[in-house]
Amino acid sequence: MAKIIINQDRCKGCFLCVNFCPKGLIKKSVKLNKQGLNFAEFSRRGNLNKGGIPPKAGDLTDCIGCMQCVVICPDCCIEVDK
Amino acid sequence: MKKTFKHCQSLYDLPTHYCPGCGHGIAHRLVAEVVQELGIREKTIGIAPVGCAVVAYDYWNFDCSEAAHGRALAVATAIKRVHPRNIVFTYQGDGDLAAIGTNETIHAANRGENLSVVFINNAVYGMTGGQLAPTTLLGQKTSTSIEGREKKAHGYPLKISEMLALLPGVCYIERVSLHSPPEVLKAKRAIKQAFENQIHNLGFSLVEILSPCPTYWGLAPKESLDWIRDVMQKEFPLGRIK
Amino acid sequence: MKILLSGNEAIAQGAIQAGCSFYAGYPITPQNEIIAYMAKHMPKKGVFIQAESELAAINMVYGASAAGVRAMTSSSSPGISLKQEGISYIAGAQLPAVIVNIMRGGPGLGNIAPAQSDYFQATRGGGHGDYHLIVLAPACVQEAYDLTQTGFDLADKYRIPVMILGDGILGQMMEPVEIRRQKTENRKQKQPIKPWALTGCKGRKPNIVKSFFLREGALEEFNLKLQKNYEIIRQKEARFEGLFLSDAKVILVAYGTMARIAKSAIFELRKEGYKIGLIRPISLWPFPVNAFRHPSIVNRHPSFLVIEMSYGQMLEDVRLAVGGRQQVEFFGRSGGGVPTEGQIMNKVKKILS
Numbered sequence: 001m002a003k004i005i006i007n008q009d010r011c012k013g014c015f016l017c018v019n020f021c022p023k024g025l026i027k028k029s030v031k032l033n034k035q036g037l038n039f040a041e042f043s044r045r046g047n048l049n050k051g052g053i054p055p056k057a058g059d060l061t062d063c064i065g066c067m068q069c070v071v072i073c074p075d076c077c078i079e080v081d082k
Numbered sequence: 083m084k085k086t087f088k089h090c091q092s093l094y095d096l097p098t099h100y101c102p103g104c105g106h107g108i109a110h111r112l113v114a115e116v117v118q119e120l121g122i123r124e125k126t127i128g129i130a131p132v133g134c135a136v137v138a139y140d141y142w143n144f145d146c147s148e149a150a151h152g153r154a155l156a157v158a159t160a161i162k163r164v165h166p167r168n169i170v171f172t173y174q175g176d177g178d179l180a181a182i183g184t185n186e187t188i189h190a191a192n193r194g195e196n197l198s199v200v201f202i203n204n205a206v207y208g209m210t211g212g213q214l215a216p217t218t219l220l221g222q223k224t225s226t227s228i229e230g231r232e233k234k235a236h237g238y239p240l241k242i243s244e245m246l247a248l249l250p251g252v253c254y255i256e257r258v259s260l261h262s263p264p265e266v267l268k269a270k271r272a273i274k275q276a277f278e279n280q281i282h283n284l285g286f287s288l289v290e291i292l293s294p295c296p297t298y299w300g301l302a303p304k305e306s307l308d309w310i311r312d313v314m315q316k317e318f319p320l321g322r323i324k
Numbered sequence: 325m326k327i328l329l330s331g332n333e334a335i336a337q338g339a340i341q342a343g344c345s346f347y348a349g350y351p352i353t354p355q356n357e358i359i360a361y362m363a364k365h366m367p368k369k370g371v372f373i374q375a376e377s378e379l380a381a382i383n384m385v386y387g388a389s390a391a392g393v394r395a396m397t398s399s400s401s402p403g404i405s406l407k408q409e410g411i412s413y414i415a416g417a418q419l420p421a422v423i424v425n426i427m428r429g430g431p432g433l434g435n436i437a438p439a440q441s442d443y444f445q446a447t448r449g450g451g452h453g454d455y456h457l458i459v460l461a462p463a464c465v466q467e468a469y470d471l472t473q474t475g476f477d478l479a480d481k482y483r484i485p486v487m488i489l490g491d492g493i494l495g496q497m498m499e500p501v502e503i504r505r506q507k508t509e510n511r512k513q514k515q516p517i518k519p520w521a522l523t524g525c526k527g528r529k530p531n532i533v534k535s536f537f538l539r540e541g542a543l544e545e546f547n548l549k550l551q552k553n554y555e556i557i558r559q560k561e562a563r564f565e566g567l568f569l570s571d572a573k574v575i576l577v578a579y580g581t582m583a584r585i586a587k588s589a590i591f592e593l594r595k596e597g598y599k600i601g602l603i604r605p606i607s608l609w610p611f612p613v614n615a616f617r618h619p620s621i622v623n624r625h626p627s628f629l630v631i632e633m634s635y636g637q638m639l640e641d642v643r644l645a646v647g648g649r650q651q652v653e654f655f656g657r658s659g660g661g662v663p664t665e666g667q668i669m670n671k672v673k674k675i676l677s
Contacts, residue, residue: 014103014296014303020263037102068263074107075098076089125524127391130534139532145522147390147533150413153383156375160387160395161522163371164346168524186383189376 002065004042007077011039017069017078023062026069040077090118092126092143099137103303105260105293106134109202110141112270113173116277117144126169127161129154133175134208152183155190158197169280171198176217177207180242187242191286194251198276199288201243204295205314212298216240219317224298239317243290247324253285255323259292261310265320292318329501331494332357334465335424336365338472339396341504343515344422345370346388346395348381350403353436354492355426358398378403382410382423389419390533392521394476398424400492401442402433404450411485412451415550416535418520420479422472423457424488426495429659437660438492440582443637446489447609454547456554458486458561459608461579465499471606473504480516482557489608491633493581493662557610564612565604568594569621572601574672577642578631579605582663586631589668600672601626608638616645625650627675631663632656651675 004026006017011033017040018026029041044061065082089095093114100106117126123144130138132151139146149157154172162170179187179201190197206224207213213226217239221230231239247255254276258269269291276287292314294306301309329337336358339347347362347370359374366372371388375381381397388395399407404425414421427442429435446459458478462468468490475486522531537543565583567590569575578586583604593600603615615621616628628650630639639654646652655671657663 010097012102016103016303016307019304071263071266072108074100074102074104076093076095076107076111124526127522127524136536137538139530139534143525143530145525145530145532147387147522148413148417148536149386150383150409153379153386153410156380156383157387157390159373160346160348160371160384161391163373164388164391164393165523185376186380189380 001061002063002082005079008039009034011077013037016072020068092117092123101297103296116274122169129158129172131174131178155186159195173200176203176215180216180240191246191252192249194285198280201290202293204293206298208295254287257290261307326500330498331465331468333361334469335472336361338469342473342476344394344396346393348373348375348384350378350381352400352403354495355398355400378406382407385421389421390522392518396422400426400428401430408451414485415455417533418483421485422475427491439633441634461489463583469501562610562612563606564615568601571599573599574627575601576629577603589665611641613645627651629653634658
């Protein structure tokens with residue numbers, strides 16, 4: 001399956017991607033980025049905050065590569081690998 | 083695996099100065115992608131407005147000019163007439179295009195100038211602190227309509243796209259929105275249409291984009307998109323106007 | 325070859341001769357012959373636009389100049405006031421342009437009679453910010469034709485807006501003009517290459533035409549760059565005509581049409597034995613201060629009499645140039661009033677008595 005990569009330091013934390021991910025795979029981070037903001041984080045399976053699995057290179061994920069997060073991101077922070 | 087989205091050459095890979103959830107970031111990207119896909123980067127000349135998007139040229143990787151507030155279409159008219167083979171577009175906000183620059187807008191459209199206009203309607207003056215714009219909705223609170231826009235005091239939201247559609251020099255007007263991913267894709271198609279019209283010398287094309295301003299709407303980014311969907315597009319219906 | 329032209333037509337013809345290929349304007353008396361002439365005679369490859377307003381016209385000139393061609397607009401006093409914002413942007417974006425002001429009476433709607441009361445506006449910048457225009461003031465139709473061409477050359481050389489400042493008399497009167505046998509093609513070759521122009525970024529990095537400098541210190545840096553340019557212009561481009569300066573006891577100072585009337589007064593006065601001279605500034609900015617500071621003048625202590633179709637505007641520049649070393653007198657009329665030869669002669673005699 002696909003995988004998204006989020007430029008966490010550029011992310012301004014608008015979380016539009018979180019709202020539009022049909023699989024609920026993007027979540028607000030607990031940590032802060034360089035700008036001091038919570039950022040969007042990708043989990044390869046399930047909700048990160050509720051026992052989801054953090055991303056790891058090469059893993060299969062639940063991401064269907066629908067690109068909605070990419071399309072709505074105002075800051076070009078998201079790339080998708082399919 | 084291959085990357086299915088990456089920065090196109092027409093857009094610098096840079097963070098923008100816009101607020102979180104601002105529609106300008108999306109609209110800038112759409113313009114850049116259209117320019118890239120049409121293969122016209124090397125002959126495109128963009129006109130940046132006065133307003134939040136004044137430094138759009140810091141993000142676009144092609145020739146650009148600033149214009150005084152409201153005068154983008156006068157500047158664009160001259161550049162296009164001097165270089166008819168270049169692709170010239172303006173990117174203007176509602177205050178720029180529909181208040182201080184109404185005259186330039188109407189007359190450029192009426193002359194049928196072969197230009198493409200990207201018109202960002204976010205119903206407020208963003209850069210100056212959220213004042214009443216010509217497109218502010220009735221009842222909408224801004225820093226200069228504290229109790230909300232009132233028709234007696236402030237008049238009605240100006241539907242300049244519908245007005246422009248009356249002019250014979252205008253070939254294409256569509257109103258689109260950025261309130262969801264499918265709508266964003268429609269917006270991109272409309273922008274592409276406006277550029278293609280220019281390539282085919284069809285005359286004046288304008289795409290009005292309903293765009294969120296979470297900061298001066300006092301809403302969270304997602305709530306802003308919902309407000310466009312539930313409230314704003316009732317006043318400014320989406321779709322092809324001409 | 326000489327042809328009979330009005331001042332307005334001569335300016336328009338001069339512009340075309342100089343390779344001006346873009347004109348945008350809005351009708352206003354007494355300069356309508358310029359816009360009409362441009363509409364009729366603009367070469368086929370050029371662009372003529374009657375704009376919807378003076379604001380649109382000056383911003384079209386901004387656009388055309390940004391696109392790399394020689395561009396001009398013209399108007400008269402109230403219209404020039406409207407153009408000031410655009411002129412400031414042109415100066416801020418370091419674009420060359422020629423702006424013609426055929427002055428009429430003011431303030432407000434004023435009247436359509438000749439006047440020189442836009443001197444301050446022209447020489448002090450006129451719009452917002454620390455900038456200057458080169459201001460050239462022709463006194464006859466031939467000079468209007470020649471200085472317009474000079475104006476385009478200076479505009480390109482220094483990347484600065486240039487104003488041709490005339491008045492209703494100069495604009496309307498007709499005189500024979502020697503048409504310089506310079507083909508447009510040749511002149512075009514004289515235009516400098518403009519690597520900053522907007523032409524599409526093929527084979528180079530994108531060009532940006534702008535006057536917005538948000539980063540701390542950036543605008544100050546840019547302004548200092550402009551000031552450096554202005555200093556060079558002050559040193560190199562001051563122009564004036566001097567007449568009978570070696571023996572004059574009273575030196576009249578007048579520009580444009582006013583200088584012609586001053587000249588006839590001088591010839592009359594000299595017939596009567598009065599030693600009178602003339603300094604006629606041709607460039608109003610940069611003001612030809614050195615004309616007033618020449619040792620041969622300073623050492624003889626003549627008086628100066630400034631004559632204007634306004635109430636003491638150029639007077640200030642003359643006082644600054646003279647620096648209190650000599651007496652500076654003034655005579656002016658405005659609002660349609662033009663100082664006559666007789667009035668000037670009386671004033672001079674009073675000074676000498």
